[in-house]
Amino acid sequence: MQDVDSRLPMILLQDQYGRTKRKLRISVTDRCNFKCVYCMPEHPEWMNKKDLLGFESLFYFCDFMVQSGIENIRITGGEPLMRHGIVHFIQDLQSLRSKGLKRISMTTNAHYLAKYAHDLKRAGLDDLNISLDSLDPAQFFQLTQKNIQPVLEGIAAAKQAGLPFKINTVLIKGKNESQILALVHWAKAQSVPLRFIEFMPLDGDQHWTQADVVSEQDILDVLATQFQIQELKQAHEPARLYRLNGTYDVGIISTITHSFCGECDRIRLTAQGELYNCLFATQGLKLKPILDQLVQQNDQEVHQHLQQRLSEQTTAYIWRKAKGFHSIDRQHRKISMHMIGG
């Protein structure tokens, strides 16, 4: 396999609004064993396995991006623990730390986590985001079509393995806003970080309406019934933090009512190897063909030429990133959350 030629110019990670990209999210599969109402289409059409970007090409891309300035890589899906070889891939990524990679994270539904937590820790994963939308078993089943028990076991295993994690909860009107206080009490009791996420128009069947969104203000109104709330100064994170009774911080990610697009430092790669400069981009950049050629090419000159092309195309695509959520025609978004992964 050919290595990235670091003598060639890398890509510029800046967009037309001056935002520098530091975070890369890679979806390693569109498949998932859950069917979350806010994410999966009723009849998902999984991509053909032969269209998946292979680990060699994916590693080449990660190497190339880290040498260009990416500091954090998050592995997501679909459900990333359903991709065979994922632990090994995380092990491989360790070699990029000496080139500037600072953090390797994963977002998971935790269903298979009990089996993998120790291996992930050993492979060098830094931390996890775990999705958990309800503590009520019946409601959890309604939301995901799966049982909660393996997820709770996965969370216990992450703790045991010493893998730091945050809990992410998507709230939907009329479905699980009743869980706001229950989840806060549960997370607070275990000193686990918790973040609520506003439902975004990224569901597979495009049923989203504004009326389904439990807004940041709705969440604060519920919290105010039991807690004194102090807003903390926003760090360079999408979540706004609120201190409850001076003792526990809860985060709220409110793309709909308080978008953080002005500071967006993310880009995303789908499992098919298509780059997206924004969750709502109407056009991606297909990189699989060129990445596959790059890892197979043994001729030094051809390799250099291809890398130059990869560099130019990627730089231009990132530069064209739109201003953000409110400036994009979301009717024409190309992808849904299970394809690009949060």
Ligand code: SAM
């Ligand atoms: N399967 C893994 C999981 O659920 O954690 C990783 C992929 S999932 C697409 C990544 C994150 O996106 C999850 O935290 C999920 O709750 C969130 N998500 C999915 N659809 C969403 C939507 N329509 N609005 C907001 N967040 C969403």
Ligand code: SF4
């Ligand atoms: Fe699967 Fe994650 Fe989407 Fe739920 S949110 S359906 S667990 S990909």
Ligand code: SF4
């Ligand atoms: Fe970044 Fe696009 Fe999400 Fe805004 S909507 S935070 S620009 S990915």
